[in-house]
Amino acid sequence: MHHQPQRDLLLGRTILVTGATDGIGREAALTYTRFSAKVVLTGRDSEKLRQTEAAIIAEGGQVSGSFLFDLTSATPERCLEFARQIEQVTPLLDGVLHNAGVLGDVAPMVEQTAQTWQHVMDINVNATFFLTQALLPLLLRSDAGSLVFTSSSVGRQGRANWGAYAVSKFATEGMMQVLADEYKHTSLRVNCINPGGTRTKMRASAFPQEDPNKLKTPADLMPLYLWLMGDDSRRKTGMSFDAQPNRKPGIAE
Numbered sequence: 001m002h003h004q005p006q007r008d009l010l011l012g013r014t015i016l017v018t019g020a021t022d023g024i025g026r027e028a029a030l031t032y033t034r035f036s037a038k039v040v041l042t043g044r045d046s047e048k049l050r051q052t053e054a055a056i057i058a059e060g061g062q063v064s065g066s067f068l069f070d071l072t073s074a075t076p077e078r079c080l081e082f083a084r085q086i087e088q089v090t091p092l093l094d095g096v097l098h099n100a101g102v103l104g105d106v107a108p109m110v111e112q113t114a115q116t117w118q119h120v121m122d123i124n125v126n127a128t129f130f131l132t133q134a135l136l137p138l139l140l141r142s143d144a145g146s147l148v149f150t151s152s153s154v155g156r157q158g159r160a161n162w163g164a165y166a167v168s169k170f171a172t173e174g175m176m177q178v179l180a181d182e183y184k185h186t187s188l189r190v191n192c193i194n195p196g197g198t199r200t201k202m203r204a205s206a207f208p209q210e211d212p213n214k215l216k217t218p219a220d221l222m223p224l225y226l227w228l229m230g231d232d233s234r235r236k237t238g239m240s241f242d243a244q245p246n247r248k249p250g251i252a253e
């Protein structure tokens with residue numbers, strides 16, 4: 001995507017990023033602060049969370065809050081409590097990037113275990129839903145809230161062996177569409193990003209034989225991540241965007 005934003009694109013905006021400890025989420029948190037936003041970080045690993053926060057502060061960025069939250073423990077009650085904690089550090093949220101996710105097993109449906117299936121649904125779908133419900137009041141206080149879900153190409157077109165992960169991403173696309181329709185007459189926009197194959201630990205575990213140097217890095221995707229949080233995307237809602245529009249799904253040749 002060709003988008004050359006000004007450094008003050010997100011000035012005065014506060015954006016929450018889940019899975020801010022690694023890969024795309026970490027890069028998004030750093031990028032949002034580079035474009036003048038304040039961020040609220042969440043992750044399940046305290047040391048990695050501290051490192052993301054330290055990296056942002058070292059660059060002069062602003063972190064409104066940093067919250068340890070393992071999404072395996074995300075119940076509706078826990079998410080409401082989490083929203084109350086966030087309200088202690090910021091009166092509203094202008095953006096939420098639902099980025100945290102797990103892959104599960106890359107295996108045929110017949111081999112998907114109930115335990116892994118449940119785990120993938122718990123993190124990728126249920127926790128995302130409970131968190132969204134709890135955070136909506138904070139997003140609706142913004143004059144231009146942006147709720148962004150993270151999808152995948154296998155969340156639009158099913159593909160062999162992508163099992164629970166693919167199904168969870170179809171659910172994510174559906175959640176985005178329902179919410180976008182429900183809030184279409186408000187200041188809140190709701191969209192999905194499909195990052196496309198990206199050099200992260202999740203990708204490496206899905207394709208261990210792939211040369212990571214042939215993949216885009218999280219930093220390469222950031223124009224779209226920025227655009228969806230900035231004012232230029234204000235009228236867009238209910239859409240699913242590709243961070244790498246010309247990339248064919250599958251292994252990097």
Ligand code: NDP
Pocket residue numbers: 018019020021022023024025043044045048069070071072098099100101102123150151152153194195196197198199200201202203
């Ligand atoms: P990573 O595995 O690098 O990062 C995933 C993030 O989610 C990490 O911060 C991880 O925490 C966090 N996370 C995982 N489980 C939990 C949990 N139980 N509680 C809280 N946080 C958790 O993956 P990517 O950066 O590649 O993926 C980011 C998003 O992009 C995901 O939704 C993924 O499905 C999607 N995506 C990625 C693609 C790719 O090629 N990379 C392609 C298409 C979609 P921790 O640091 O502790 O592991």
